Amino acid sequence: MIDAVEVTKDLIRFNSVSSHSNKAVSDLLEEHLSALGFQTERVEYNDSAGINKVSLVGRKGRGDGGIALLGHSDVVPAEGWERDPFEPWIEDGRLYGRGSCDMKGSLACMLAAVEEYQVSDLHSPIYIVYTADEEVGCQGASEVMERSRLFNEYNLKYGIIGEPTLMQVVRAHKGMVTIRAVAEGKAAHSSTGMGRNANLSMIPFLVEMKAIYDELTTNEIHFDHEFEPPFADWNIGINDGGMPLNVTAPECVCTVNYRPMPNQDQESLTTRVREAAGRCGISVTIRKTGDPFVTPVDSEVIQAALQATNSEQTHTVPYGTDGLIFGSRMDLVVVGPGDIQQAHTVNEWMDLGQFQLAIDTYRTMIERFCL
Ligand SMILES: [Zn+2]
Known part of the structure; x- marks a missing residue:
């Protein structure tokens, strides 16, 4: 059983600030994906400073359709914290640590969401993509789009970007x-x-x-x-x-x-x-x-996300995500645990109640598109 909070803590302990290599955190994520029966592919490159970066593509199942869960494993720098930002702690129902909210908590929820599905259950594949360098220009996502064999083999129409929205349904952001x-x-x-x-x-x-x-x-x-x-x-x-x-x-x-x-x-x-x-x-x-991405309200992925979160209202956000890259290929929805207000802050945290909400939402979406 994947305990999403424990996995998040493990992920936070890797200092994957974008100026560092994210190889170690990708290694751990790849172990999890393999253990869950996913095929995996590492999309590696050296960034402009010569630092090795690893984006990770996992896929379970074959054929067209399905859905992709999309996230990034790099984090923004952490200065001015009272405690070690890479040594997570829990206090008053919150998990603290750099990346708890943006967006290692979400990465862990994706793993927990997919663990119960066997390949034989799936009529269409589940993808999990963990990119490098989202915080500094989305090169990791671009490399996946251009070079990944697993990601590009079949026709994939829908993706969920798990950035923090407090599980609200976001259907557009600026370019x-x-x-x-x-x-x-x-x-x-x-x-x-x-x-x-x-x-x-x-x-x-x-x-x-x-x-x-x-x-x-x-x-x-x-x-x-x-x-x-x-x-x-x-x-x-x-x-x-x-x-x-x-x-x-x-x-x-x-x-x-x-x-x-x-x-x-x-x-x-x-x-x-x-x-x-x-x-x-x-x-x-x-x-x-x-470019900006805008998914029409009547797109299946938006309707599915509204149903899964029991909401009627879609939203837009002013900030960017890997949707800048993936949006050119598929209909996207941004929906994820945690509040963007806590992203990039000193003493970043995520409410522990968000974990199960995200896991349940992602399961409902997977069942709609893959089972
Ligand atoms: Zn983010």
């Missing part, structure tokens, strides 16, 4: 586009007149980025009231390296984190960014992690 613009200058003592201050090239570019921000957040044309807030994130960062007052900055970087909404004209905005960069003589890189 993710990152912009990085770099102005070059030349460092010198500012009094000499010999330097070239990179900030001076950046300033007119920033004015244009601010104008776009103002439009997106105040002009109703860009709004989508299915979301809260109803406007796209356009978060501007500025960095000239913290030069001393009397040094001309040799480089200035502006970043924009853009979370497009469905039906938003991303192309016209990114064109404006490129044109502004051209006028200012600075270089710009625009990278799309993924």
Whole structure:
């Protein structure tokens, strides 16, 4: 018998902050999947820092259809905790530890949910996918989509992303586009007149980025009231390296984190960014992690999730998930244990009552799509 709380504690004890390798936690998850009779496949790569990352695909059963339970095994950094964030503890009906809520608790619930089904019970397969690097751009999910044999062998139409929603049914989230613009200058003592201050090239570019921000957040044309807030994130960062007052900055970087909404004209905005960069003589890189995903209310997976959670209302969320990647392939629902309010916080926790709710919901969904 899988005790989801105990398994969560085991998972928390691995420090799988995205900058570290998640190999050890994937090894343990693979042991569990194998013991449960799943075929497994490791999708490995080295990240941009050369760190080994392992996404894991498990499948039980064969053929088209079925359902995928999707989660990630990396966590965000944990600083400023009063206790060791990787040594879980239980207090007042809550499990504390980095990843308890986002989302190792959910990974454990998926294992507990699938344990009772034999291959002979299944007319369509159950998939469990545990990705690397969800918190830092979803490379693990991309690698699974591109390279996994198990994941791509049959036609799979439905997936559940087990991110924390307090078991509410989420059918859409915004997309993710990152912009990085770099102005070059030349460092010198500012009094000499010999330097070239990179900030001076950046300033007119920033004015244009601010104008776009103002439009997106105040002009109703860009709004989508299915979301809260109803406007796209356009978060501007500025960095000239913290030069001393009397040094001309040799480089200035502006970043924009853009979370497009469905039906938003991303192309016209990114064109404006490129044109502004051209006028200012600075270089710009625009990278799309993924489009927003929106699953229609009448999709079978949304209807099944509403029934399984005994609810009538669907929701949308402003944050992103591996749905940025998987959403291009299948109808997704985000439904998982824990409250997003506790994700990424100091002293992250999950209410112990959430575990059984998640296990029961995932079982009901599996029975609907696979039995
Ligand atoms: Zn997460």
